[in-house]
Amino acid sequence: MWFLKNLASGALCAMAMLAVSPSHAQQAAEVQVTYSRGQFQPGEVRAPADTPITFRVKNLDAKAMEFESKSLRVEKVVAANSEGVINVRALKPGRYEFYDDFNEKARGALTVQ
Amino acid sequence: MLAALIIVFREVFEAGLIVGIVLAVTGSVPNRNRWIGGGVLAGALAACVVAAFAGALSQLFAGMGQELFNAAILAVAVMMLTWHNVWMAHHGREIAGEMRAVGQAVADGTKSLLALAVVVGVAVLREGSEVALFLYGVVASDGGSALSLAIGGFIGLALGAGVCLLTYFGLMRIPPRALFATTTVLITLLAAGMAAQAVAFLERANWLNSLDTVVWDSAWLLSEKSVAGRAMHTLIGYTDQPTEMQLLVYLAVLLVTFLLMRLTGSQPTDRAVAVGR
Helix, strand or coil, X not given: CHHHHHHHHHXXXXXXXXXXXXXXXXXXXXXXXXXXXXXXXXXXXXXXXXXXXXXXXXXXXXXXXXXXXXXXXXEEEECCCEEEEEEECCCCCEEEEEEECCEEEEEEEEEEC | CHHHHHHHHHHHHHHHHHHHHHHHHCCCCCCHHHHHHHHHHHHHXXXXXXXXXXXXXXXXXXXXXXXXXXXXXXXXXXXXXXXXXXXXXXXXXXXXXXXCCHHHHHHHHHHHHXXXXXXXXXXXXXXXXXXXXXXXXXXXXXXXXXXXXXXXXXXXXXXXXXXXXXXXXXXXXXXXXXXXXXXXXXXXXXXXXXXXXXXXXXXXXXXXXXXXXXCCCCCCCCCCCCHHHHHXXXXXXXXXXXXXXXXXXXXXXXXXXXXXXXXXXXXXXXXXXXXXX
């Protein structure tokens, strides 16, 4: 078992060294979206280009939803009646669609300018 | 019902593949069913607990609790898989060659089984917590469709078990001599892929933001969300938009596993070859 312990502590050290605490070098733009009765409100949101974005998704429904987007590379479960925070890297101008992975009828889009 | 089936199947697909591989890896080890079954059960129970506290979990670490939890359990799985590979490089050939006292082999095999049971538990936990949340939402919501959605969900679950069996019996068709090499490669790629996924979670949590440039976008060729993409994602850690750090960590895990296996595995191999002659 000694080997396992060494391996574990070594990997943990490596991870601790790699993990950089949250940097606030660039202020993130905040985007708020509410999810209720299986719909995003608003369905279209905007954010500036070349700036990290923080999504705040407020799920008002009584069941969990999963905020997901292929183009944004995000996937996050937001429990019932709670708020989820999702970080997105700085983006190029364009339109990025997102949806609820548990209910694909719920769709929205982020326009980056 | 079909939507529920697809959602649940998609989630359990990955866990099914991993359990299938682990079953094939441990094919000849006594009591393995008890260990692997225990891993699945513990993972499923833990998934329910995680689902029940999903709200509280995501509030931790400034809203990044989910991401950090996922990164941490993936890191545990990577260590277990790597340790298993290194351990097998050391003892596997001796066991295969029946040169070892059976009692000792069983005792040693148990250590490796524990590592793999943890891997199975982690796989079930990761996918299962989402299934539990989804099914809970379905059952809790009103309306006559709840029952059919739940049925769809459970069929999806059964299909996931089918993936597990297909993987297992597929691997079992490989002749025993080649099976060891095959599963070693599979486990190594699985570990590297999981490490790259852990990096993705740390990047999402903003805990890791060096080298976070996306190297390529191969979604046009193979989307990560397609069935083939998902299978490749689980098996070799395929990502259609990997960052530099993900690639780096992926290659590092491959290299470290290779070096550790060479270091610990060379001696018994030589002996086995010598005796074989």
